[in-house]
Amino acid sequence: MKTSVSDRTEPADLAPAAAVRAPAHPRVDAATWPDVAHGPRGSAARTAVTRLLVQRALAALPLRLALGDAPVTGAAGPLVRVHDPEAFFRRIGTDGLIGFGESYMAGEWEADDLVGALTVLAAHLSSLVPGPLQQLRGAWARRRPRAQRNTLAGARQNIHRHYDLSNDLFALFLDPTMTYSSAVFRKRPAGWGDLAAAQHRKIDRLLDLAGVGYGTRLLEIGTGWGELALRAAARGARVVSVTLSQEQRDLARARIAQAGHADRVAVELCDYRRVSGRYDAVVSVEMIEAVGEDFWPVYFETLARLLLPGGRIALQAITMPHARMRATRTTYTWIHKYIFPGGLIPSVEAIAQHTAAAGLRVRENDGYGGHYAETLRLWRERFTQRAADVDALGFDLVFRRMWEFYLAYSEAGFRAGYLDVRQLLLTRAATTAGDGGPR
Numbered sequence: 001m002k003t004s005v006s007d008r009t010e011p012a013d014l015a016p017a018a019a020v021r022a023p024a025h026p027r028v029d030a031a032t033w034p035d036v037a038h039g040p041r042g043s044a045a046r047t048a049v050t051r052l053l054v055q056r057a058l059a060a061l062p063l064r065l066a067l068g069d070a071p072v073t074g075a076a077g078p079l080v081r082v083h084d085p086e087a088f089f090r091r092i093g094t095d096g097l098i099g100f101g102e103s104y105m106a107g108e109w110e111a112d113d114l115v116g117a118l119t120v121l122a123a124h125l126s127s128l129v130p131g132p133l134q135q136l137r138g139a140w141a142r143r144r145p146r147a148q149r150n151t152l153a154g155a156r157q158n159i160h161r162h163y164d165l166s167n168d169l170f171a172l173f174l175d176p177t178m179t180y181s182s183a184v185f186r187k188r189p190a191g192w193g194d195l196a197a198a199q200h201r202k203i204d205r206l207l208d209l210a211g212v213g214y215g216t217r218l219l220e221i222g223t224g225w226g227e228l229a230l231r232a233a234a235r236g237a238r239v240v241s242v243t244l245s246q247e248q249r250d251l252a253r254a255r256i257a258q259a260g261h262a263d264r265v266a267v268e269l270c271d272y273r274r275v276s277g278r279y280d281a282v283v284s285v286e287m288i289e290a291v292g293e294d295f296w297p298v299y300f301e302t303l304a305r306l307l308l309p310g311g312r313i314a315l316q317a318i319t320m321p322h323a324r325m326r327a328t329r330t331t332y333t334w335i336h337k338y339i340f341p342g343g344l345i346p347s348v349e350a351i352a353q354h355t356a357a358a359g360l361r362v363r364e365n366d367g368y369g370g371h372y373a374e375t376l377r378l379w380r381e382r383f384t385q386r387a388a389d390v391d392a393l394g395f396d397l398v399f400r401r402m403w404e405f406y407l408a409y410s411e412a413g414f415r416a417g418y419l420d421v422r423q424l425l426l427t428r429a430a431t432t433a434g435d436g437g438p439r
Helices: 034-038 044-059 085-105 114-123 131-135 152-163 167-173 192-209 227-234 246-258 293-306 322-328 334-338 348-357 369-385 387-392 397-415
Strands: 064-067 079-082 109-111 217-221 238-243 265-269 279-285 307-319 360-367 420-428
Touching: 034 085, 044 064, 044 085, 085 109, 085 334, 085 397, 109 114, 114 397, 152 246, 167 246, 167 369, 167 387, 192 227, 192 279, 192 307, 192 369, 192 420, 217 227, 227 238, 227 246, 227 265, 227 279, 238 246, 246 265, 279 293, 293 307, 293 348, 293 360, 307 348, 322 348, 334 397, 348 360, 348 420, 369 387, 369 397, 369 420, 387 397
Parallel strands: 064 079, 217 238, 217 279, 238 265, 279 307
Antiparallel strands: 079 109, 307 420, 360 420
């Protein structure tokens, strides 16, 4: 069943609450989750060395650790309780952070404050692995499979795996605007009731950056579920919005028609590389992360090709430090395996380099990573509170643990400063500072 915003009913008692911990060792369907069910075949020696290194690294952090029935070590910080130390260390020793995440999915460890524990780990990433071993990263880190490259066919498959899971699933934890990107809040901490207005504040700021008003010919790359297109149409813009997700396209079209804007907005199932025409403004929200490094030049060249003289481009992008991006850009991670295949978060420096090569320049660049952490907290709490509804859609406990870990892992990245989110205004390099662009 597809869910439209107007169909949704919101229980009045869903106030934010602490996550309810799932029982350890959930039943794992080996056909659906083969690597979670069976685990890797790590050698006893490698597992023993991993245990020594991991325990030594964790002992230096503000964390408490309980391994099996052993007493808790550490004096302060979130408690990480490992129910099956042998499986936990074997997974990490064989598959690194992929194994760490799969171990959580399997119920082999818990944390009394999952975000807090992951934030500590994210803040100390550079010191968790000894320096000499970091130099050997290329020898043990998995490389991304070529099948996940964002070719025309690959990009559609990668997007399908995440965004076509179920509109009903996303409707369970997103606010009524169905916006799946960082909000901008007036104040923090925020409550659930603040999220829709904060999403509109984010969208309106992007539309203002792009100079979108009455008569603007606007291209949106990455439709989401249509809220930005709706806000632009309400300003009098004519919008072409493209997506690779059929689920998103269908619901976005229904929402746009319901709002009475079908004559002003066209939502198409189309790769950005195949878009034609010229536009006064282009807006793309958290889509560059799905482009892939190999295709960044094409992405920015496409933006430049589609932009009319005097036009403006507003991007919202998740970013990471440049050195970290370079060190991990070919690594295959838990996020690639289970959440966002083919993705790569750029750095601000990488964006600037590729915009310049395409004849564009960055005119404005504002960051607000703390707002993303707050957005993710609200989504995570909502997702956890609606566990029974997730089950009713046919998703199992391993899936719920996977998404709990994904949302907490992402929130921790922003809380630790490992990740940021930026709103950027791009124009043609020849555009003068006094050129306000289309209005």
